[in-house]
Structures are given as structure tokens and as C-alpha cells.
Amino acid sequence: MSEKYLKEYEAGYTPKLVMEEASRCLLCHDAPCSKACPAGTDPAKFIRSVRFKNFKGAAETVRINNILGAICARVCPTERYCQLGCSRSGIDKPIDIGRIQRYVTDYEDCLKMDILEKKASNGKKVAVVGSGPAGLSIAGLLALEGCSVVVFEKDAKAGGYMRYGMPEYRLPSSVVDKEIKRIQKLGVEIRTSTKVEDLKKLQKEYDAVVLAVGHSKGKMLPMFEGHRFVKTAVDFLHDCKKKKGNVKVPDNVLVIGGGDVAMDVVTTLKLLGVKQVTDVVYETFSEFKASKKELMGAQEQGVSIMDGFVPVSLKGKTVRFTHRFVPSEVKVKADLIILAVGQATEAGAFGLEVNKLQEVEKVEGNLFTCGDIYKGGEKTVVYAVRSAKEVAYKVKKYLGGK
Amino acid sequence: MVKKDLSITFLGVKFPNPFCLSSSPVGNDYDMCKKAYDCGWGGIVFKTIGPKSYVINEVSPRFDTLTKEAEPFVGFKNMEQIAEHSLEENLADLARLKKEYPDKVLIASIMGNSEETWEDLARKVTEAGADMIEMNLSCPQMTSHAMGSDVGTNAELCKRYCEAVKRGSKLPMMAKMTPNITDMVPVAKACLEGGADGIAAINTIKSICNIDLDKKIGMPIVNGKSAISGYSGKAVKPVALRFIQQMRTAIPNLEVSGIGGCETWEDAAEFILVGSKTIQVTTAIMQYGYRIVEDLCNGLMHYMEEQHVDHLEQLVGKANKNIIPAEELDRDYIVYPSIDKEKCVGCGRCYISCYDGAHQAMEWDEESRRPSCNHDKCVGCLLCGHVCPVGAISKGEVVFKKTAKPGRKVQDVRL
Structure with missing residues (x-):
């Protein structure tokens, strides 16, 4: 049951594939990707290093600029940052920067490179x-x-x-x-x-x-407080990770929320084998908060997603939602309700x-x-x-x- | 569905289409050649047959490639020598192929190591039923200096061997040239004087493709060592076209079989335009298989249709007169780049290349992330157009230099 959950979802690049992807890069003069990285990881520089077969140099660039380079490579919503302004989009689609970064940091790991050097002790x-x-x-x-x-x-x-x-x-x-x-x-x-x-x-x-x-701390909405069949996303994900996916989940789960955390929850549920996962989201698809990559991942897994609905009441295990713009309501009954509505x-x-x-x-x-x-x-x-x-x-x- | 007559007569022999296997590993025996004919190749130059006394003993591994980014290889290094089968087997294969494929062209490539052996081989392949002979004067990886490209750089020796072959056979004969020489023309002329009817060019270029950086040995590593050997593939096409052009300029109406990096119908058309009547292929077959002939033939037919020609002959050598000495080119004008701002994706590669590799004429607007050309600095080299990844830069305004005579006009400029 936990097998799918434990396996890294996206395969890493092979040396050939990473070169192919790096060759798609236009090697911009004033690369928008590097300007857009909040951490200053400088993707333009490490992609150029890959393009010129300097994988070690690429690893240095990532690590020196981003002390959590291998993690960012996997979890960063790159479509909102570096890939957003990618010039290649003017031709077809942006460079898959996260995946190149993952190759580079995997390479660093394989070679057991020791890149960071600390200064002498300052006594502080x-x-x-x-x-x-x-x-x-x-x-x-x-x-x-x-x-x-x-x-x-x-x-x-x-x-x-x-x-x-x-x-x-x-x-x-x-x-x-x-x-x-x-x-x-x-x-x-x-x-x-x-x-x-x-x-x-x-x-x-x-x-x-x-x-x-x-x-x-996961946020709880007042109407759901105190019910045993309601959990926060933070608690649920914590439980799954701690128990390596060996958690008991009913066959019909309702998730409320549409950010990346909500997508993590619904995808996890599907990977754990939950038959019916329904995600009800406050935002409409046009305002969706989760990254497209995570949303697509959830959809690929077969999650039912309803956008634009607000929860108004809870009766037994049935939640009634009304739509924000259309006179419409929907009732969802579930054995477990997980709230992914923000953290504090x-x-x-x-x-x-x-x-x-x-x-x-x-x-x-x-x-x-x-x-x-x-x-x-x-x-x-x-x-x-x-x-x-x-x-x-x-x-x-x-x-x-x- | 395009249908054009691709047949062409070369050295008096009619080929159903101009595409031939070149003498190499791709035409090693009966089975391979049968498959190649069945796939649609017009002719085959059977792998070079040597004298009985010369024993072939190959190395392993024997190839290396030059790659670029994620491209399939652009250059190929080969250490294989000539046919490894016995003379009897090769002759039997030739006979069988000719019998089963009477309408296809079968060319015997031979290589002797003395006038006697050249003459003898010529006689034997003629008896076996070959339509034509190609003299291999150019293989760069022979283990004997009496054979291969060492012979091909010696005009006098080439002439004598051509005479020997002509004594042994009345078949049409072409001499295959080595590019490992500054000027191919004297050797080609000597071969023609010795009786050759045409020229095949080029054989492979002596090369070292890569060196293993840890072991400090050339590639491929053959039990700890490596050797210089022949380089072929797309990367050598420019060298091949140049040699053919030079021979066609120096020797009017020379009949040429073009060889060197032909992969697509466009490559083939280029070989034809510089004066080749047939085109021989190996590396692309080793990489992609005999089936490439389908697109070579079909693509060439479409090209013929676009050019409104019914016979390939009409295209042979059409570019020869348009390739002239550099000193005769028009140097009176410059052409500025024209930048299509709609197509431009704002990568700034033109700016970088113009600054670092040309004349600092391309200017960059940090705000809009778009280039513009400063005509005061632009020399019209159009490097920018070559580096643009989206083809947004083409030739623009043509301006005459102050030194140009008044009233000058420019007809055709392209980067």
C-alpha cells in the first residue's frame, strides 16, 4: 500500500537527457531564470556549465548559491520562479530547470563532492x-x-x-x-x-x-473543530511521512484546499490506494494556487477536483458547499476530511x-x-x-x- | 506522390539512382549488399578487395565518434581496413550479386600493393561480373605503407597503378582520392593520364577524434594504445565539397562520384551541384541503416520537381561556376541585419556574439530585452543571424561602401 508513496515520482535525467535539455537552453545574455530565483541559485550559470560538460562546476554553482540545492531541485515550484520568464517559452516550453538541478545535485552526491568551505572560527x-x-x-x-x-x-x-x-x-x-x-x-x-x-x-x-x-501548525476552520474524522493536512502528511506510508485511511476522503499542500495530500491519498479522493477548492481553476505540475500530478492520479466552492456547514459527516459565483451547492459525505487551508x-x-x-x-x-x-x-x-x-x-x- | 527519374549515367554506366554504398563495412558481403539493393540503393561499391597475400587482421574496438551536446554524432572515426573475406569469397559474392541484380550497378573496389596485384585484381573482378572498378588509393588506416593513402599522395605511383588496372580490365574505372593532401588536382590528373575514367572523392581524413582524459590514450583504446585513422560523417562534408569543386574547376567535365558525409537529400543535392554524378554513403548507413535511401531518393525527387528538372544530369555541376576565388568576390557593399522583433524571444545571443566575436554593433535594451543594430559599427558580417536560435535575423538593408563605383547594384545576398 505504501510502495507507490515511497518511490520518487519523477525519474531523474540520464546524462544524455540532461544534455538534451541543457541544449534546449538559449543561454540568454541576461537570463530571466537567474533573475527570478528567490534564492539566487543562478540557473543560467549552472545550465551553461552542463551545456559545456562541466558538471562539477555546475554542482559548485548550485551548492554555493543554494545550501538546500538538492531539495529545491525537487520541490521548488519552478513554474512560478525561474521557469516563468524562460526565453525558451517563446519557442515552445521552458527549460525543465528543476530537473537539471536535480541531475547536477545527484551528480554532486554521487561524486561525494565537498563544495562548501567554512571560514576560521570567529568565536561567536x-x-x-x-x-x-x-x-x-x-x-x-x-x-x-x-x-x-x-x-x-x-x-x-x-x-x-x-x-x-x-x-x-x-x-x-x-x-x-x-x-x-x-x-x-x-x-x-x-x-x-x-x-x-x-x-x-x-x-x-x-x-x-x-x-x-x-x-x-495546520489551520482548522471553526465548523470542523473537535471532530475525530477531521484532520489538518499538516498532521496527516506528518503521520504518513513518519510511518513511511503505513497509515490507515478510509476509502472515501474529502480534502478542502487548493494549494501545493492540498495537492500533496490528495496525491498521497491516491498513492496510498484511497478509492475516492474529492478535493473541494475555494479558488476557481483560473486563480488556482497550487503549481500546475502538482495539480497535474493530482489529476493524473484520478483525484476529483471541484473548484470555486466554499464550505458552509457540516452535518454528520456531510459537508455542504456553495459556489462562490454560481448559484449552486454541493454536498460531500466522507469518512475522513482533511483541511489544507493554510498554516500558522x-x-x-x-x-x-x-x-x-x-x-x-x-x-x-x-x-x-x-x-x-x-x-x-x-x-x-x-x-x-x-x-x-x-x-x-x-x-x-x-x-x-x- | 512525387515521381521523378533519378537515373543517371556515370562513366557510361546507367545507375537507377545516384545513391551507392561506398566501399566500407556497409558492403561487406552478399547478404548486406542484397539488403541494400532491396532497400533501393542504386549501386554498391563492394568493400575493397585486396591481394591474396595481404592478410587482414582487425583491431577491437575500432570506431570512435565526435559528439556535440545531445546531437547524434557528427563525426566518425573508423579503423577498419579492407575486406576481410577471402578473395574467392568476395569474387563469388560479386558474381552472385550481379546475377541476381542485373539492373543495379555493382562496382568492385580494389587495392593492390604492386602493379602486378592491381592488374590481377582488376582482371578477377571483371571476370566476376562487376560493372565498374574503383581504385582505392586512399584508405588511411592500412597497416602497409605500400597501400592506402600513402599511395594516394604520390601522383606518379597512382598513375602507374591506374595503367596496371587498365591493362587488367576494360571496365570503366574511377580512382578514389585521399583528402590527406593539400591539392588533389595533380593526383587526379595523374590518374586520368594513367587511364582512370573518373574520380571518386573523398576517402576519410586522418584523425584523432577523442582522447581518454584519465588514461591519456586516443580513442578507441586498443589494449592500451590507439592510432590515427580515417574520419568521416557529416563533419567532413565541407572538406569533400571543396575538393570536388577544386577538381571540377581544374579539370573541365571531370566525372566525379562524390563521397563524404552525405546524410540527407540536401547533402546529396549539394554533391550533385558541385559536379558529382553519383553519391556514395557509409557513415549515415552505419548510424541509421540502409533505409535512409528512401528519404534520399524521395527528397531528391521533390527537389527536382521544385527545380523543374526532369533529369538529374541537368543539376550536375550547376554550382561550379558560382564558386569563385575569394579575390573575385564583390567587396563594394555591406548588408545590415534585419531583426524581426516579433520572432525574437529576447535571449540576447546576437548581442553576446556581436560583442565578443564581431564588432560590438548589436545593442541591447535591458528593459525590453530586445536587440537593435548600430549601423555605425556594423560591418555586415551577419554573425548575429547565424547564432539567433529562432531565425529572427536576416539580411536587411544593403549599403555601398564609399569606395564603390556609383550606380552599383547587388542582386543576391544571403547569410
Whole structure:
């Protein structure tokens, strides 16, 4: 039952195929792809390296610019970033940049390349709270600057949403493991199963503290609260990942939501063998939030998707929806209802004012925030890497580094 | 459905179409040649038959390729020598093929190592029923310096061997030239003086395709070593066309069988236009099989229709007079590029190439991501047009240089 879920969905390129794809690239003068990458991964440069058969150089470009290069290669919604402005679209379709990046990072992995080199110790101690994409990235980046970095993670394993959210078929745990190992190799210490209770104490013990706890809590809509047959997407995906797909799911599941997380949920359900997966989405297809790639993946799996509907009431296990624009209503009865309607931060638990956290990256004294908490930017791995780069620069300046 | 007569008479022999296997691994024995005839090849130059005393002992592996990006290979290196079968077997195959395919053309390629052996081989293949003889004076990977391209660069020796072959046979005969020479004309002339009726060109070019970077050995590696050998395929077409053109210019009405990188009907048409009457193919067959003859024939028919000709003969050599010495070209004008902004996808490749490889005339608008040409700097080289991936740049306005005589006109310019 979990076999399909555990297998990486998209095959990697062969050397021949990656050359074919790289040869399609027009090698633009002022490449829109590189301008569009939030993390500055510089796809134009690494694709050019591939085109000129310099795979090692390509791997260096990816890794130096994007400390989570192998993960971004797999999960980045490239159609919204680098591939959006691809000049090749003027001829046929954009270059499959994510897949080329995956080839390059797989190559790096196969050759066990050690690309990142850290500076000599600067004697500064930094604590990072949370080991999701933002936490790991900034930990790695500050370690490269010579800081001694400790990451605190409440879960049993590091990786945050990459570990416990993104489904195995899209992001294998082995890839997350390797990325984390690379960061640990830079000297970063990761303390798992360690919940930070007292932020103030941490701030006293370390020269700087970075709060990167992300948006780890799935949102619940009031009408669904308290029902055993209703789960949040975050909890469901977490469960699946932790149990390697060995979860019990009924044959008729309703999912509410239309973002990439919702697509992960519905596709996971189908891969787990659920017969009827119905996804009801607030947005109409023209406003759809999920990337086309993920939407197509879900459709390929045979998910029923209804767009433009809002849930209005719950009676027993039946949800009544009305359409946003058309006088129309629909009732869906399901044995399990999963809500993928957004996530929130649990930063409030530290006694901090969440609204304030969303506005600034440097909170007070030596406390910084990084990643999803900050309201600017999208909630993607690539934005977490971008945020980590920006905040790392600020932390470095604060610590008096050059 | 196009239907045109592709037949052509070359050295007095009528070919059902101009496409022949060249003397090589693709025409190694009866079965292969039978399949090639059945697929539609007009003629076959059977793999070169050598003297009985010369024993063939091949290496393994024996090929290498030159690739570019993800393209199928553009160049091919081959270390195989001449026919490995016994003389008797080869002669028997020739006889059987001629008997079963009387309307197809069968050409025996021979290679001796002395006047006696050349004469003897010529006699034997004639008795076997060949329609024509091709003298292989040009194989670059023979293990004997008395054979192959070392002979083909020695005009005097070529002439003597041609005379020997003519003593052994009255069949029409062409001498196959080596391109491993600065000027092919003296050798071709010597062969004609020695009795050759026509010329086949070109054989393969001496080459090293690739070197294994770890082992520091040329490719293919033959038990730790490698050797220089013949290079063929699409990449050599320009060299072949050049040699044929030069011979056709120096020797009026020379009959030529063109060889060297023909893959498509367009390549074939080019060989015809520089004066080839037949075209021989190997590398493309090794890569794609005998079936390519279908598109060679059909494509050529369509070309004939477009050109309003009923006989291939009408196209032979039509480009010869239009390829002239560089000093005679019109140097009075420049042509500016014309940029189709609708077609342009904004990659900026023209800008990069113009700056780094030409005259910094192409300007780039960062905002609109579109190029424009500064005529003050443009020299009209049109490199931009060659690098544009969407064909958005073509010839534009023609302007005469100040040194040009007044009233000058330009008729035809194309990049």
C-alpha cells in the first residue's frame, strides 16, 4: 500500500537527457531564470556549465548559491520562479530547470563532492530554533562564516516540513538526510527532541538567536473543530511521512484546499490506494494556487477536483458547499476530511507577539527571525533559503563580522 | 506522390539512382549488399578487395565518434581496413550479386600493393561480373605503407597503378582520392593520364577524434594504445565539397562520384551541384541503416520537381561556376541585419556574439530585452543571424561602401 508513496515520482535525467535539455537552453545574455530565483541559485550559470560538460562546476554553482540545492531541485515550484520568464517559452516550453538541478545535485552526491568551505572560527555562538528549511539554511550559512551553531529541534528528527510534511514520493527522506549531513559537516550541532522553553535564557547563552520555527501548525476552520474524522493536512502528511506510508485511511476522503499542500495530500491519498479522493477548492481553476505540475500530478492520479466552492456547514459527516459565483451547492459525505487551508506559526508559544514578528527580521537584542514567520515572501523552501541568506547577513553584521 | 527519374549515367554506366554504398563495412558481403539493393540503393561499391597475400587482421574496438551536446554524432572515426573475406569469397559474392541484380550497378573496389596485384585484381573482378572498378588509393588506416593513402599522395605511383588496372580490365574505372593532401588536382590528373575514367572523392581524413582524459590514450583504446585513422560523417562534408569543386574547376567535365558525409537529400543535392554524378554513403548507413535511401531518393525527387528538372544530369555541376576565388568576390557593399522583433524571444545571443566575436554593433535594451543594430559599427558580417536560435535575423538593408563605383547594384545576398 505504501510502495507507490515511497518511490520518487519523477525519474531523474540520464546524462544524455540532461544534455538534451541543457541544449534546449538559449543561454540568454541576461537570463530571466537567474533573475527570478528567490534564492539566487543562478540557473543560467549552472545550465551553461552542463551545456559545456562541466558538471562539477555546475554542482559548485548550485551548492554555493543554494545550501538546500538538492531539495529545491525537487520541490521548488519552478513554474512560478525561474521557469516563468524562460526565453525558451517563446519557442515552445521552458527549460525543465528543476530537473537539471536535480541531475547536477545527484551528480554532486554521487561524486561525494565537498563544495562548501567554512571560514576560521570567529568565536561567536549562535542558536537556531527550528530545523526546517530556514533554520537549517541559516545554521549552515552562519557556520560557513565561522560561527559555532547549535540548532534546537523539538521533533525526533531534523528537517521540519521537509522531513514531516513533503511527501516521500516528492522528496525522499534520504535526500533530506544528505542535505542535513552536509550542514552538520560544517560543524553545525543539531539537538533533536529538544524543545526550547525559555527563549530569554537562550539569548543570554548565545551571541545571537535565530527563531526559525516556521508555520508548522495546520489551520482548522471553526465548523470542523473537535471532530475525530477531521484532520489538518499538516498532521496527516506528518503521520504518513513518519510511518513511511503505513497509515490507515478510509476509502472515501474529502480534502478542502487548493494549494501545493492540498495537492500533496490528495496525491498521497491516491498513492496510498484511497478509492475516492474529492478535493473541494475555494479558488476557481483560473486563480488556482497550487503549481500546475502538482495539480497535474493530482489529476493524473484520478483525484476529483471541484473548484470555486466554499464550505458552509457540516452535518454528520456531510459537508455542504456553495459556489462562490454560481448559484449552486454541493454536498460531500466522507469518512475522513482533511483541511489544507493554510498554516500558522507557533512562535506565540515563546511569549512573543506574532504580529510583531511578522514585520521584522531582527526582533530585539540578539533575537532574529527567519523563514516563514516573516510575512514577506512565499512559504516555499526557496524563499526560506532566500530569507536565511538575508538574515545571515544581518546576524553577521550584528556579530561584528565582515 | 512525387515521381521523378533519378537515373543517371556515370562513366557510361546507367545507375537507377545516384545513391551507392561506398566501399566500407556497409558492403561487406552478399547478404548486406542484397539488403541494400532491396532497400533501393542504386549501386554498391563492394568493400575493397585486396591481394591474396595481404592478410587482414582487425583491431577491437575500432570506431570512435565526435559528439556535440545531445546531437547524434557528427563525426566518425573508423579503423577498419579492407575486406576481410577471402578473395574467392568476395569474387563469388560479386558474381552472385550481379546475377541476381542485373539492373543495379555493382562496382568492385580494389587495392593492390604492386602493379602486378592491381592488374590481377582488376582482371578477377571483371571476370566476376562487376560493372565498374574503383581504385582505392586512399584508405588511411592500412597497416602497409605500400597501400592506402600513402599511395594516394604520390601522383606518379597512382598513375602507374591506374595503367596496371587498365591493362587488367576494360571496365570503366574511377580512382578514389585521399583528402590527406593539400591539392588533389595533380593526383587526379595523374590518374586520368594513367587511364582512370573518373574520380571518386573523398576517402576519410586522418584523425584523432577523442582522447581518454584519465588514461591519456586516443580513442578507441586498443589494449592500451590507439592510432590515427580515417574520419568521416557529416563533419567532413565541407572538406569533400571543396575538393570536388577544386577538381571540377581544374579539370573541365571531370566525372566525379562524390563521397563524404552525405546524410540527407540536401547533402546529396549539394554533391550533385558541385559536379558529382553519383553519391556514395557509409557513415549515415552505419548510424541509421540502409533505409535512409528512401528519404534520399524521395527528397531528391521533390527537389527536382521544385527545380523543374526532369533529369538529374541537368543539376550536375550547376554550382561550379558560382564558386569563385575569394579575390573575385564583390567587396563594394555591406548588408545590415534585419531583426524581426516579433520572432525574437529576447535571449540576447546576437548581442553576446556581436560583442565578443564581431564588432560590438548589436545593442541591447535591458528593459525590453530586445536587440537593435548600430549601423555605425556594423560591418555586415551577419554573425548575429547565424547564432539567433529562432531565425529572427536576416539580411536587411544593403549599403555601398564609399569606395564603390556609383550606380552599383547587388542582386543576391544571403547569410
